[in-house]
Amino acid sequence: MGESVLRFEHVTVAFDGDPAIEDVSFSIDAGESRVILGAAASGKTVILKTALGLLRPDEGRVLLFGKDITVLAEQDLYDLRARAGMLFQESALFDSLTIEENVAYPLENQKLVDVPNEQVRPRVAEALRFVELEHTLDKLPSELSGGMRRRVGIARANVTAPQLVLYDSPTAGLDPITANNIMALIVKERDLRHATTIIVTQRFQDGQIMAKYRYNASGKTLERAGSNGSGAVQGLKFLVMKEGRLVFEGSEEELQQSRDAYISKFVLRH
Amino acid sequence: MLDFLKPPVLTIQEFFQLTGRVILNLPRRPHYFKDIVLQMDIIGVGSLPIVLLTGFFSGVVMALQMSRALQTYGAVSQTGPIVAITLVREMGPVLTAIAAAGRNAAGIASELGSMKVTEQIDAMRALGTDPIQKLVKPRLIATCVMLPCLTAIADFVGMLGGFMIATLLLHLTSAEYWNGAYRALAYDDVVQGLLKPFVYAIVISLVGCFYGLRTRGGTQGVGLATTQAVVVSIVWIFVLNAFITKIFVSI
Numbered sequence A: 001m002g003e004s005v006l007r008f009e010h011v012t013v014a015f016d017g018d019p020a021i022e023d024v025s026f027s028i029d030a031g032e033s034r035v036i037l038g039a040a041a042s043g044k045t046v047i048l049k050t051a052l053g054l055l056r057p058d059e060g061r062v063l064l065f066g067k068d069i070t071v072l073a074e075q076d077l078y079d080l081r082a083r084a085g086m087l088f089q090e091s092a093l094f095d096s097l098t099i100e101e102n103v104a105y106p107l108e109n110q111k112l113v114d115v116p117n118e119q120v121r122p123r124v125a126e127a128l129r130f131v132e133l134e135h136t137l138d139k140l141p142s143e144l145s146g147g148m149r150r151r152v153g154i155a156r157a158n159v160t161a162p163q164l165v166l167y168d169s170p171t172a173g174l175d176p177i178t179a180n181n182i183m184a185l186i187v188k189e190r191d192l193r194h195a196t197t198i199i200v201t202q203r204f205q206d207g208q209i210m211a212k213y214r215y216n217a218s219g220k221t222l223e224r225a226g227s228n229g230s231g232a233v234q235g236l237k238f239l240v241m242k243e244g245r246l247v248f249e250g251s252e253e254e255l256q257q258s259r260d261a262y263i264s265k266f267v268l269r270h
Numbered sequence B: 001m002l003d004f005l006k007p008p009v010l011t012i013q014e015f016f017q018l019t020g021r022v023i024l025n026l027p028r029r030p031h032y033f034k035d036i037v038l039q040m041d042i043i044g045v046g047s048l049p050i051v052l053l054t055g056f057f058s059g060v061v062m063a064l065q066m067s068r069a070l071q072t073y074g075a076v077s078q079t080g081p082i083v084a085i086t087l088v089r090e091m092g093p094v095l096t097a098i099a100a101a102g103r104n105a106a107g108i109a110s111e112l113g114s115m116k117v118t119e120q121i122d123a124m125r126a127l128g129t130d131p132i133q134k135l136v137k138p139r140l141i142a143t144c145v146m147l148p149c150l151t152a153i154a155d156f157v158g159m160l161g162g163f164m165i166a167t168l169l170l171h172l173t174s175a176e177y178w179n180g181a182y183r184a185l186a187y188d189d190v191v192q193g194l195l196k197p198f199v200y201a202i203v204i205s206l207v208g209c210f211y212g213l214r215t216r217g218g219t220q221g222v223g224l225a226t227t228q229a230v231v232v233s234i235v236w237i238f239v240l241n242a243f244i245t246k247i248f249v250s251i
């Protein structure tokens, strides 16, 4: 206890009496990763939003950085949210702000994030360079492609170097090449900063990339975990959601061995 | 049995919850001064053309209508006082507020509504800004400052419109018109004339924000929120106008 960066205890979130997630419990410790799989409308987005207190549970408790956020008032949540970053499913960039202003937003507004004014621009430029979009500073989100917006969203989620990063469907609707590039960015963020990472996805490959690859800082590439002296990826678990319930929690091997018809649909068999 | 009452009662309850949260947040930092100034520009300066036009022509129409009635008593010289009093007490505040409701309640509701349906409101909260502080408070403050100013401007151009009719068609002298208008206005007319727009400003901005922030569903939801914001704020303007007028008539 106390270790967990995020812990769900029997959480139920309902809309107009209709539960979107029901009795969901899991926890994630510092430096670990979770891959949440599940069909459309199974409650994946609701889990991420509940984790940051954007949605309030009807039952159960959510502990974020060890604090029970279900009893906190909205204005007291901002201290905790400042330590987390989130990529929204449709990127949710502020459409009337430029890319630069979007990425600068958490630096200028997050409580506890204290960045001197003259450092905001360099930090934004660095975050955008990280996602290879440094040439788009003055553009508006509507002038970018979906994949580029996703990458801006990743830059915005990570610019404050938060301890916990949540990615909602980072690869949905993208071609395989762009999707893999985006997963590489996420792995890079995770391994360079040892960020606790939760990713929601419908692609099992995304989970495999998270599980099998590490970022090699010297070679500036992804490489298979375990090769070249890089350690295997520790503390990665898959969660599977079905109709609002958590039906599976375990390692990649356990996921692949599952006989459950729903769960095995998410696994690629070679 | 009384199930049909549930939705409106819930809506009113939610509206007062929002109002309560805004009031609690008023003194609380941060105050987004840049946003306040920006909203003052959009709401105040942006509404000037419509306010000038509606104000001017209602003054013209009033002078025309009144002159016919006054002619029958041979009291055409009273045009100035009558135009001034009706404008400052009633027409100026109400017409300006309706113009502002059409323009700003709609603008606020559609802007916030679009942000809501594209998850920008959630993103804002996730990235460290309370939408009440960042979106609602600046709009409330800006409207409360600008609407009384706009009303004063509308009153003035309305009197100008009346003046044009009075001098060109009714052949009053400029001094007759302006002296009459000036003398007719008592202290409590001016108080009433500025209190009203202040109250309507609260209604327009909060109703606009309220319907914007509770928008559901895509583009259609934004359209619905916008329409509701305009209709509801206009109805409340008329209802409150009756109340405030009653209070001032009684004292």
Ligand SMILES: Nc1ncnc2c1ncn2[C@@H]1O[C@H](COP(=O)(O)OP(=O)(O)OP(=O)(O)O)[C@@H](O)[C@H]1O
Pocket: A015, A019, A020, A038, A039, A040, A041, A042, A043, A044, A045, A046, A047, A089, A169
């Ligand atoms: N704001 C909301 N109001 C009402 N119902 C909602 C809301 N958000 C989510 N839901 C409902 O909760 C359920 C779970 O939604 P959620 O967005 O978490 O699905 P998801 O697993 O993220 O799906 P997808 O993969 O399509 O993004 C759905 O049935 C949805 O209709």
Ligand SMILES: [Mg+2]
Pocket: A044, A045, A046, A089, A168, A169
């Ligand atoms: Mg989703």
